Amino acid sequence: MTEPASPAASRWALPPHDDWSTPFADLLLQQLDLRPGLKILDVASGHGIPAFYLAEQVGPTGTVVAVDASRGQVASARAIQRDDLPWLRFECLDMRALPASFPAFQRITGNLSVMFFRPHRFEAVRGLLEHLEPGGQLVLTFPSLGTFDSLWQRIDQEMSRHGLTTERERLATHVAERPSAEEARGWLERLEMERISIVERPLEVASGSGQRFLQHPLLRGGFLDDAYECFDDARLADQVMTRVSEDLESMTPLIAQRCALSGWKRCNQ
Ligand SMILES: C[S@@+](CC[C@H](N)C(=O)[O-])C[C@H]1O[C@@H](n2cnc3c(N)ncnc32)[C@H](O)[C@@H]1O
Numbered sequence: 001m002t003e004p005a006s007p008a009a010s011r012w013a014l015p016p017h018d019d020w021s022t023p024f025a026d027l028l029l030q031q032l033d034l035r036p037g038l039k040i041l042d043v044a045s046g047h048g049i050p051a052f053y054l055a056e057q058v059g060p061t062g063t064v065v066a067v068d069a070s071r072g073q074v075a076s077a078r079a080i081q082r083d084d085l086p087w088l089r090f091e092c093l094d095m096r097a098l099p100a101s102f103p104a105f106q107r108i109t110g111n112l113s114v115m116f117f118r119p120h121r122f123e124a125v126r127g128l129l130e131h132l133e134p135g136g137q138l139v140l141t142f143p144s145l146g147t148f149d150s151l152w153q154r155i156d157q158e159m160s161r162h163g164l165t166t167e168r169e170r171l172a173t174h175v176a177e178r179p180s181a182e183e184a185r186g187w188l189e190r191l192e193m194e195r196i197s198i199v200e201r202p203l204e205v206a207s208g209s210g211q212r213f214l215q216h217p218l219l220r221g222g223f224l225d226d227a228y229e230c231f232d233d234a235r236l237a238d239q240v241m242t243r244v245s246e247d248l249e250s251m252t253p254l255i256a257q258r259c260a261l262s263g264w265k266r267c268n269q
Contacts (some may be wrong), residue, residue, distance in 0.1 A: 114142035193263030
């Protein structure tokens with residue numbers, strides 16, 4: 001277990017009851033050079049993990065601009081913020097296409113962000129670097145290739161039992177499409193960043209079986225959906241996924257790979 005990077009006494013500490021965003025954000029904070037007075041851009045900011053904590057740490061001499069493509073997420077984050085931390089601003093923007101007039105920052109962070117850089121992940125990272133000052137640091141996290149492999153293997157086994165060749169091929173494509181830690185390193189190297197560091201840490205995710213598995217908010221949002229999308233026949237999908245969900249033992253422990261990538265933009269870039 002890694003120690004949380006945020007002290008418990010902090011008013012805007014990462015929420016301890018969040019079993020997904022907080023462990024990824026912990027890893028992000030462990031990589032980030034964070035100090036008072038910094039100008040930070042936080043992308044895919046959602047409800048403000050870790051934007052609130054970052055804003056508290058940079059203090060009133062710093063700035064945090066947090067961007068998310070969803071109006072609903074931005075509205076929720078603003079509702080949580082109310083009049084606190086006035087140097088923190090939530091904006092509704094697509095992180096893959098920030099306006100050229102958007103300023104440059106000393107740090108860019110993005111917790112659970114890289115999976116939303118699709119379809120052109122390298123271009124999305126390159127676009128972000130245009131808003132990073134020379135000598136600034138980029139730190140992004142995402143669940144890397146290897147996440148929930150036991151789940152994919154069990155679904156593949158069940159598909160194979162039903163002779164579902166096309167569905168198996170689609171599943172393999174979905175799984176392979178997830179970026180690996182090494183692919184992420186390649187992006188930062190191509191962008192000639194310095195002091196590149198890529199870390200991966202396992203995270204065990206607990207789930208009940210049956211409907212509790214199929215409706216698990218984390219698995220359903222973004223992981224199981226990929227499996228359902230492999231089927232043309234919804235009834236067959238339900239049949240296969242129900243069988244899988246009732247065989248939790250063969251998939252546990254369910255391990256996600258938390259990956260954090262960090263790099264520094266050259267001073268002369
Ligand atoms: C998994 S959530 C992470 C939120 C937060 N950083 C956290 O750790 O809880 C991903 C967020 O990315 C946002 N998002 C997806 N595509 C985006 C895009 N192209 N530009 C900006 N935000 C995007 C979603 O609206 C969502 O709030």
